[in-house]
Amino acid sequence: MEFWMTNLPQSLRELPLIHLAIPGSHDSTTFAITKKSKISPDARNPIQYLKFLEPLLSPIMVKWSRTQSVDVTQQLNAGIRYFDLRIATKKGCGGFYFVHNLYSECVNGVLKEIRNFLDTHYGEVVILDCQHFFNMGAVEHCKFISLLVDTFGAKIQPRTDLTQLSLVKMTENGKQVVVIYRSDLREDFLWPGGCFPTPWANTVVIPKLISFLNQNLKRRNYSLGFVSQCVLTPNIWYVCKNIFSSLVNKCVLPLETAKYDWIRKQRAGLKGVNIIISDFIDYQDYRFCKEVIDLNEKILNCSKE
Template sequence: MNARDLVENSRYRCWMGDLPRPLTQVPLSCLAIPGSHDSGAYGLDKSAGVSIDEPKSVSVLGSLCCGGGLSVISRWSVTQDLSLGQQLEAGIRYLDLRVCIKPDTADAHFLHGLYGSKVITALHEVIEFLVRNPKEFVILDFNHFHNMDDISHKQLLSDLKRLFGALIVPVNKHMSPWQMTLENIWKTRMRVIIFYSDKSSADMKEFWPNYAIPSPWPNTSDSRVLIDFLERNYTGNHRNSDGNFYVWQGVLTPGASTILAHLCGSLKDSIAPRATRAFLEWVANKEPGSRGINICLGDFIHLHDFIPSILRLNDKIQPRQ
């Protein structure tokens, strides 16, 4: 099944609304939630050149071989085949967002090696999804910023407040992470929580700080090292039982040597399958909970049974309710 067919036939479009009642009373930070890694790195634009998040060596590669270098960068930078709206339709509920002000413009874009969609334009798909599926809830995590000063941060923050409005869960004592259950959320208009990892949002009640959503990065291209990293975090209780969200990264990061050794390859074919399969094998015998599994991050989330495998973990919660 191709990506478009998967979205159109998705069984997981309304998985939150379809949960049995006992699970709607569990804090969202204690549920297993599928998330996408570098969610905005789809449909990247080779015509705009190498993006500003890359070192000079990558920019040099992009200038080689009459555009052939840009093709290599594209194959190793794209992390998703689906747009934000399609990812949500497929069952994703956490979006990992990397943002920049595109040089010579005033516009915020996604980026990862190359430039992606305009941020606010793409986020309209999130609004449209929530309007069509009023019992679903989305987590937006803005965690990498490039070429942004105080003015550009304030503009993006203002745009986000205007776009999502009353859908935003504000930072306040009336809806702590422990109280953030679907049952409680459905009694309100709130359907989105926004994390923003820059000090410019510190005094804005609409945006949650990044320390409320730890996301340890394995930073390896070796699946064995990835699993060792995850296992140490899990068995060592590195996750605090404070009710906050927590991200388990099931991804591998290719180094320059990996890319040079596979110039005709891609992240999708050479790295992502190893990462996802290793991660899903590891997570299969783990449990959701305040110190256990919560948000699970993957590349090319429509492949390798990623979304249903994560959602099946929630079946382990039911006997305890």
């Protein structure tokens, strides 16, 4: 699985990257969140107002904020090639941190792990989606972008026509990293969010999620990338009603059957899916990664018919 892009048939490696089925992780770095993690600036207002109760809130928040249980290297080795990232600064601390209601891993270490993987996997490509930024002004953005450049350097793929960008072309040019930057910055190596739409269902109701995924795929612009968020999202009131339960028990496990039923009905290629993301990608021996990657075989099967 760690070399799945490298081992794709040449005909698939020549396809636009946006026509391949690519597995991704939702809130990719939450594996590092623990009961000792501090409340982060992306936590919603009711939590911010109750921050003085942090010692009591944190153990509950961990159960609802942690969406992955394996680190970035394990995710890469399992086939994950899209990473969903939320970045923030921390008062009194230098540098940047990944967040999801609570502070998670330091950015530097995670980026180095990804770089180390790419250095030994020349035919593999990763998509880093910098989704949200918190407590970051112009100066902090410049520092963060400099960190990306210092870490990945010439491996970063500049913006170009996505319909012409394939694994073959990226490998030939020594490019391995696509950086999506969902802000107003317009550096030529940062891909604006509009190049990779990522519609969000924002529901805990499984039929609504599946309907949302199908409707948005039908509306997809096939000259762009596309992220299908195959996740259920609890709001704060849902969490309060189920305070003694967890994201896993209420949103992850109940979705498993419907998630795989939906994935198996999809196909890659023109007018197909592109990036699909999930919580807890390691469940059932990384079944999610395998199911998504296997969609690429349907392209070959269709061409033989």
